[in-house]
Amino acid sequence: MYSGLVAALSALPALQLAFASSSPQHHEGHPLNSDHQGGRQGTKNFIYIVPDGYGQASQTLARDYVGFLRNGGDAQHPISVEIGADDLVIGTVKTYASDNLITDSAASATAFGCGVKTFNGAIAVDDDGSPVGSILETARLAGFKTGLVVTSRITHATPACYAAHVPDRDMESIIAEQELGYSHPLGSVVDILVGGGRCYFQPQSNENSCREDDIDLLQWAEDEGWTVMTDRASFDQVLAESDVAPALPYLGLFADSHMSYELDRDPAEQPSLLETTKAALGSLKKATESSEHGERCYFIMIEASRIDHAGHANDVAGHLHETLMYNDVMQYVQEWIDSNPDTQMLSAADHECGGLTLTGFDPYGLINSQNTPDVLGDMFEDYSGDDLAGYLRNTIFPLYGITNATEADVAEVIAMRGDSDWSKVIGAVLAREVGVNWSTGSHTAADVTLHGYAAEGKIDSLKARMSNNWDNTELPLYIEEVLGLEMDDATTALRANGTEWVPTMPVEERRRRRGLDLHAHHH
Amino acid sequence: MYSGLVAALSALPALQLAFASSSPQHHEGHPLNSDHQGGRQGTKNFIYIVPDGYGQASQTLARDYVGFLRNGGDAQHPISVEIGADDLVIGTVKTYASDNLITDSAASATAFGCGVKTFNGAIAVDDDGSPVGSILETARLAGFKTGLVVTSRITHATPACYAAHVPDRDMESIIAEQELGYSHPLGSVVDILVGGGRCYFQPQSNENSCREDDIDLLQWAEDEGWTVMTDRASFDQVLAESDVAPALPYLGLFADSHMSYELDRDPAEQPSLLETTKAALGSLKKATESSEHGERCYFIMIEASRIDHAGHANDVAGHLHETLMYNDVMQYVQEWIDSNPDTQMLSAADHECGGLTLTGFDPYGLINSQNTPDVLGDMFEDYSGDDLAGYLRNTIFPLYGITNATEADVAEVIAMRGDSDWSKVIGAVLAREVGVNWSTGSHTAADVTLHGYAAEGKIDSLKARMSNNWDNTELPLYIEEVLGLEMDDATTALRANGTEWVPTMPVEERRRRRGLDLHAHHH
Incomplete structure (x- = not known):
């Protein structure tokens, strides 16, 4: 239906060059990248962390569990403990979509990734289906290095909204092409793509493929100079050869579909989100600290993707261990920023999932x-x-x-x-x-918690500026502000040669999907 | 069992004078009250607001309802609205009790009122049953004017923890005596007592009395010079005569038990929490702005008490309208602080109640x-x-x-x-x-939202200092800090002549109660 044009575009890898060359001035470095350094108050890099489907009760669950372990298992005498994200709370976030009080991950990621309220299912397109630039694309146009590191399929809604533009989150084959730069109008905008979802990068001839065409994105990436890792062994080898800072660009796809839940993960098969985060930050730092090309900054989105999936599944054990891993990442990023004070962080869920409440928690x-x-x-x-x-x-x-x-x-x-x-x-x-309760296998409307961190000397102004209740569309405005960027630049660039490259979706189909139970089918 | 000594004490109104005179130095003005004015950065007064039983979903429920009304009832096209508390979010709060991951209002109010973690049911006593000074008592010893304005019985757990010390929240007759100063070791520590709970102030001869003795606290209060209001007409008269700033001290008890839910409230019978809040702030300002006695400051605790009760009842309509009234009060206090920049505010629930989730909210x-x-x-x-x-x-x-x-x-x-x-x-x-779900008729363990506000010039430092996740015992430390107070002073004064005045409760009884479903019986 909509696939004709896109398939045609997809079949033309060279297209990216045409688009990219249409806005060369952006790649030479955004004006603010050099001139307005002072406006950033010394902040060059930004880390945005999404705990997908994480609600207020998720954090209490995880903290109380850690306290219980530290206290020798005595629930009758709780002790005060602090885990990674605790120290970083600064506010709350409203999450509704343009067409529903309960959002899905796509509409919410379009909001906090691009600053635009849109309909459920939309990947970085507005209510009219037109592409809107993400903060990652904006940073890229200004010469930043960029990364997306997740535990779901890398083609899932949250990462997709930073580097792809389609009206339906289920168009994952097209999302893979755009994320990689194979068919993105600005060319390759991401330097690090890490998560699951290998099946969308393999041609239909592969027995594990999820594609319905012959495009071999893994091969294409290798040909374009990407380091491609598809298992633990190759990840370990690349880390060993690079001192835990792999050269850019690299693609790490460690599962056909989503990566394993942390509780199920075999360390011999897959790295943890903490490991992939460490490698990505190491890479971005190395790639930007000594560049001669003015590319001295980075933006990365890290997603603890499967807190949400365990919520959909009403699985408290899985939800707990995904949330603990998120806290480990938050702890690491806090320490990273202490050592790299030119970096700031925000973190908020896209929505709550499962309606978890701790009714008599033991x-x-x-x-x-x-x-x-x-x-x-x-x-x-x-x-x-x-x-x-x-x-x-x-x-x-x-x-x-x-x-x-x-x-x-x-x-x-x-x-x-x-x-x-x-x-x-x-x-x-x-x-x-x-002693916990799940009220739904889907998302809820509740506000989510906002976290933020900056190094000493900047943290007070971060809190003064961002402690509040925000609409999710307002969050990237802070990133724009401290990095001296302008998301309209990316939107303009995306639309510079028309928007026919964005697949369309009939309004009736969109309305039909709107009526569906939100993403019970999207695990 | 424990009532012998207390009854004896209660029968001796003069006792308060003996206790009060034992620490006269405090009443002359705390050293910090005059000397360390600079340390307060110009903050003299503090308003603490408790939305009892209010969780993350309560606020989304209320805001989405307001948005729905403003949008002409179109749930398919949500709009962004902001209600009273939204703009004031700064963090989250841990709520567990010393003996349970799920707190009741008593243990939690002892935590945020006195800075001490204690057992469920405890009213401003520690795990050993010894009295601990509240921030209100501390302020009073330093010469502050003080108030407690609620919608529950004024003898209910939250207000009780600011001016009474008993091991069991159900000892409401004794709580009434202590709150009023009839049997409080420091004498009368509160200038404004407003809410419901008239029945605990009337002798058993009155048909509505909840007392099992002949003490007539209403009469005693009148004899001691309190203005006593027991209905809407007397409230209106007092307001009219005082330009909405009644002279201190005053006692307003507008219902035998709890005041009506806001949704049920007959304005001809009872004032709203917003009305009683306006009167109290007006009174405190008037009483402190022109005093010749160095009593230039005030502390007030305002509680939207019945958000909790509607949660216990699993009543979403009641919960909504109690939460809307809380937001109205938050809006008013924000404006009050804008006009009275020597005042700051913190607000957090004691715990979540009911396990409300918005699963498909319409x-x-x-x-x-x-x-x-x-x-x-x-x-x-x-x-x-x-x-x-x-x-x-x-x-x-x-x-x-x-x-x-x-x-x-x-x-x-x-x-x-x-x-x-x-x-x-x-x-x-x-x-x-x-499209909402209640998972319990009791409390849950989830963190609650922290709100704070200060006038321009102070709000940034409030956020820098208090944006975070806090243990509930840490909250009054900020009030101590900005007001230049020391809660140990109140604890010392309370214990100066021994603690035999605090009723005791056998450990077995306490353990038995610990096993009860938390306050399903305490509406």
Whole structure:
């Protein structure tokens, strides 16, 4: 329907050069990049961190769990502890979409990535379907190095909104092409692409491919000079050869679809978000500190993508460990900024997910959780013995941390075997055991927490400026301000040669999707 | 059991004088009150506002409702609006009690009122049951004027923790005596006591009394020179005679128990929290601006008490309108501080209540809500006709805003007629209709939002100092700091003549209570 033009564009890698050459002045360095250095108060780089689907209760859950561990497991005598994100709270954020009080990740990332309120499902296009420039693209036009580091498919909504422009988040094959620069009107705007989603970069001839064409983006990237890593071994090798600061550009795709939940992750197979974050910041620093081309700055978006997925699945163990990893990243970035005071950070979720509440929270059940229902469901389906109930009681439940299952729980979890909602059924058993509640398998409308950090001498002015309740569209304006950028520049550049390169989507189709349960199908 | 000593003390009004005279130096003015004026950066007065039981979702609920009204009722095209508290967000607060990850209002108010972590149920006593000084008592010892303005019984946990010291929040007769100064070791420490709870101030001979003795605190207060108001007419008269700034001290008790929910409130019977707040601030300003006695400062705690009660009741309409009134008060206080730049404000809930989540929020159902289940339940019980189902469908449901009740809803609401959980059953019908969810009739563990405000020239330093995630015990330290006070002074004064005046409670009883469902019985 809309794919004709795009397929044609996609088939022409050279197109990027044509577009890129149409606005050469931007690549030579944005005027503000050199002249207005003073306006930035010494801030050159920006780190934006998205804990997708993380709500107020997610942080309390994680902190109370850590306190419980440190206190020897005594929930009757809570102690005060502080985890990575705690110290960085500065406000709250409104999240609604242009067409719904409850946003999805696409509309929200268009808001905080591009400063534009749009409809659910939209990837960096406005209500009319026209492309809007992201803060990453804006930074790129000003000569910045850039990165997107996530744990979902790199083609998922949040990272997509920084470097792709399509009216529907499900157009992930096209998103892959644009993110990489294969068919982006400004050429390649990202230097680091790390996460899952390998299947959208492989031609349909590959058995794992999610594409319906023959485009081989991995090969194309290699041909264009990208370092391409598709497994742990290659990541380790690249890190070892580069002193944990791989040369740009690089593409790291460590799973066909999303990367593993942190609780399920095999360190021998996949790096953690903390590891990929460290490598990306090392790379960006190295690439910008000694450049002779005026490219002295960087912008990076890091996403703890799967807090959201565990919320959709109503999986408290998975949600906890994704949130803990987010806090580890926040801790590391705080230390990074202390050592690199020319860098600032903001972090806020795109929306809450799952409606988690801590109704009678006792962390005990969570200390034994070793896998999420993502893995356990496969194990349960693969079981070929003749004692399903025994296998559930003796293997699956203990691996998830459940110790007090009833006969009714066993019957229900068996009845749902193989169902897409199986995670919610076993998730409800653990939720009851640890005293938490999920109210939905989708997103909610609640405000989310805003975090920010800057080095001494800048943190007070960050707080004075940004402590508040904000609309999510207002967040990138701060980044513009401290980096001396202007997002309109990117929008203008994107539209300079027309917008026919943006696939279209009929209004009726958009309306139909609007009525869907928000992204229960988007895990 | 513990009442012997206290009853004896209570019978001796003169006792307050003995205690008060034991620390006369404090009443002459705290050293910092005059000498360290500079340390306060020109801040003399502090307003602390508690939205009891208000969570992250409460604010989104209220704001989205206002946006819906302003937008002509189009939930498909949300607009950006800002209500009173929005502009004042600066952080988040941890709320756990010393004995439970989920706090009650007593332990939390002891934390943010006195800076001490204690057990659930404790009113300004520590884990050992010893009294701890509140920021209000500290301010009073330094010569400040003080006020407590609430919508619950004035003897309820939150206000109690500022001017009473007992190991159990249910000791409301003793709390009334201490709050008024009848049996407080420092004498009368509060100049303004406004809210409900008249029944604890009346002798058992009065038909509405909640006391089990003959103490007549209303009469005692009048004899001691307090202006006593017990209804709207007397409030109006006092306001008219004082240009909305009644002379201190005054006692306004506008209901036997809690004041009405804002949605149910008859303006001819009771003033709103906004009205009582305006009068109190007017009084405190007048009493301190021209004093010749060095009493130039004030501290006031204002509580939107019943956001919590509507949460316990799972009543979204009541919760909304209590939250809107809180926002109105926040708006007024913001304007007050703009006009009175020697004043600062902090505001945070004691805990979240009800586990409210906005799962598919559509404000439409709420625009027709005219009463809470508090009033509707009485109407339903009083109905003497022979068509309960018709009365429910044609009168009760419409008054609550319900338009889509099923036969099953009707049957269930009829079956629960007269039950203490009736509000939750009818509440669930409205919750379903407007797309929200309650997960509990009790409190949850989630962090709550911190708000703060100061006038231009001070707001930046307030944000720089207080934007963060705090333990609730850390909040009064900021008030100490800007007012140049030391809470240890109050604790020392309270304990100067021993602590036998504090009623005791056996440890087993405390443990038994600890196991109870938190305050489902404390509405």
